[in-house]
Amino acid sequence: MLTGRDSTRLKSQQLAVLTASSLILSWVAIANGFPLVFADSGTYLRIPLELYYPTDRPPIYGLAIGLPLWLIGIWGIVAVQAIGSALIIAMTLSIGWGRRRPLDVVATCAFLAVASSLPWFVGQIMPDLATGFIPLVLFALLARPTDTPLWQRAGLAAVLTLLIAVHLSHVLLTAGLLVLAAIAMRLTGTARRETVRRSLPAALAILIALLGLSSLNRVAGYEFRPALSSDTFLLARLFDGHVAQPTLARLCRRQALAHCAVRPLVDDPAIAKPGQAYLWDQRSPIGTMLRRDRAGVIAEQRRIIRTVLHDDPGGVATLAWQGFAEQLSTVRKGVLPPYTADMQISRILKARLPGDFQAFENSRQQRNALGPLKFAPDVAVAVAVVLLLPLMLVWAMRRRQWPLLGLTGLVVATLLLNAAITGDLSGPDDRYQSRVLWLLPLLASYFAIAFVRRRTPQTRTA
Numbered sequence: 001m002l003t004g005r006d007s008t009r010l011k012s013q014q015l016a017v018l019t020a021s022s023l024i025l026s027w028v029a030i031a032n033g034f035p036l037v038f039a040d041s042g043t044y045l046r047i048p049l050e051l052y053y054p055t056d057r058p059p060i061y062g063l064a065i066g067l068p069l070w071l072i073g074i075w076g077i078v079a080v081q082a083i084g085s086a087l088i089i090a091m092t093l094s095i096g097w098g099r100r101r102p103l104d105v106v107a108t109c110a111f112l113a114v115a116s117s118l119p120w121f122v123g124q125i126m127p128d129l130a131t132g133f134i135p136l137v138l139f140a141l142l143a144r145p146t147d148t149p150l151w152q153r154a155g156l157a158a159v160l161t162l163l164i165a166v167h168l169s170h171v172l173l174t175a176g177l178l179v180l181a182a183i184a185m186r187l188t189g190t191a192r193r194e195t196v197r198r199s200l201p202a203a204l205a206i207l208i209a210l211l212g213l214s215s216l217n218r219v220a221g222y223e224f225r226p227a228l229s230s231d232t233f234l235l236a237r238l239f240d241g242h243v244a245q246p247t248l249a250r251l252c253r254r255q256a257l258a259h260c261a262v263r264p265l266v267d268d269p270a271i272a273k274p275g276q277a278y279l280w281d282q283r284s285p286i287g288t289m290l291r292r293d294r295a296g297v298i299a300e301q302r303r304i305i306r307t308v309l310h311d312d313p314g315g316v317a318t319l320a321w322q323g324f325a326e327q328l329s330t331v332r333k334g335v336l337p338p339y340t341a342d343m344q345i346s347r348i349l350k351a352r353l354p355g356d357f358q359a360f361e362n363s364r365q366q367r368n369a370l371g372p373l374k375f376a377p378d379v380a381v382a383v384a385v386v387l388l389l390p391l392m393l394v395w396a397m398r399r400r401q402w403p404l405l406g407l408t409g410l411v412v413a414t415l416l417l418n419a420a421i422t423g424d425l426s427g428p429d430d431r432y433q434s435r436v437l438w439l440l441p442l443l444a445s446y447f448a449i450a451f452v453r454r455r456t457p458q459t460r461t462a
Contacts, residue, residue, distance in 0.1 A: 013102060021106055026122055035077060038336060042343070045348050049352040055228045061167070085133070089108060141202050238305065240427055248260075251303075265277050330428040415439070
C-alpha cells in the first residue's frame with residue numbers, strides 16, 4: 001500500500017520520465033528550429049485554421065491537431081505527438097512484464113531517437129506517425145490480461161479508432177493485422193470464444209472509423225463513403241504503371257469521355273509518372289472536370305478501372321507485385337525539401353500564423369540544411385534486427401515468451417502489409433515504409449529487456 005508521500009514521489013517520477021522521453025523523441029524538430037512539414041501539411045493546417053474540408057484525404061488529423069494548435073501554438077502539435085508516442089512505447093514495454101521500469105522507457109526512447117526514423121515523424125505535421133502505433137495498440141488490446149478494466153479496454157479501442165481514421169491506408173492495415181492475429185491465436189490454441197472476445201474491440205474500432213468517416217463526408221455534402229477520392233488515386237496508380245492508357249485509348253475510340261481530355265498528358269513519353277501528372281500537374285484537367293461534374297467523372301473513373309482489371313489482369317498483378325517489392329526497399333528518412341512562397345504550406349503559415357512564419361523561414365528545412373541531422377543509421381539498424389530475428393525468436397520460444405512472439409508477428413506483418421498497401425495503391429515512396437521501419441529497433445529493445453530480466457516464462461492465455 002503506497003503512502004501519500006510514496007504516491008507523490010511515484011507521480012513525480014512518472015512525470016519526469018514522460019517529459020524526458022518526449023523531449024528525446026522531439027529532438028529533430030527542436031534541432032530544425034520549427035516542426036517539420038511536408039507538402040500536405042498545409043492541407044492539414046487549413047482544416048482547423050480555415051475550417052477547410054478536403055476531399056482527397058480524411059479530415060480527422062487536421063481536426064485532432066486543432067486543439068493543441070489553438071491552445072499552445074504550432075509547437076503544441078509536436079508536444080502532443082511526442083507525449084503520445086512516449087506513452088504508447090511505455091505501454092508496450094509494460095506488456096508481459098507488469099510494472100515497467102523508468103530506465104527501460106527512457107533508454108528505449110533514446111535508442112529510437114538515434115537509431116530509427118521515429119523522431120522524424122514525431123516532429124512532423126503529418127498523420128504518418130500514427131501508422132507505427134497501430135500494431136502496438138492492437139498488441140495491447142489482444143495481449144491484455146483477462147481482468148483488464150472495461151475503461152482501459154474502451155480507452156485503447158478509442159485510441160485505435162483515432163489512429164485508423166487519420167489515414168485511409170490504416171483501415172486496410174488494421175483489418176489485415178486483425179485477421180492475421182486472429183488466425184495466429186486460433187492456431188496456437190486460443191479458444192474461439194476468447195479469440196472473438198479479444199478481437200472484438202479492434203473490429204469495432206475499424207467499424208466506427210469507417211462509419212465516422214462516411215458520416216462526415218455525407219454531412220459535408222458528399223457521398224456516404226469513407227474515401228471520396230479513392231477512384232481518382234487508384235486510376236492515377238494505373239496510369240503510373242502504364243496499364244490504363246491502352247484501355248482509355250480504346251474507350252475513347254468508341255465514345256467521347258471526359259477523360260479523353262487527359263490522354264495527351266498521360267500518353268506523354270517524357271513524363272516518367274503520368275499518374276502523378278494526372279493528379280497534380282497544372283496542365284491536368286482533372287480538377288476542372290471534378291468541379292464541373294464530380295459524380296460523372298467518378299463514374300467514368302470506376303468504369304475505366306473495371307475495364308482495366310478485366311482487360312489486363314496480368315498487367316495489374318505485375319504492377320502490384322512490383323509496387324510491393326519496390327516499397328519494401330524504398331526507405332529514406334527526412335526527405336523534406338524547402339518550400340517556395342507559392343506552395344500551400346508557405347502560404348497558410350504566412351497568412352494564418354504570421355508569428356511563426358519567420359521561424360519557419362529560418363528553419364534548417366527551409367535552408368536545405370537537414371543533412372547533418374540524418375546521421376543515424378536507421379536502415380542499417382533495421383537490417384541488423386532482421387538478420388538477428390531468427391536467433392531472437394528461437395530464444396523467445398525456448399523461454400515461452402508469448403507476448404514477445406506476438407509482438408514480433410505483428411511488427412513483421414505490419415512491415416509487409418504496409419508495403420503491399422502503399423506500394424500497390426499509392427505507389428512506392430520513401431516516407432511510407434520509413435514510417436513503420438522504426439518498429440524493428442523497438443522490437444530489439446523489447447527483446448533486450450526480456451533478455452536482461454529473464455523473467456519466469458509467460459503462461460499462454462486460454
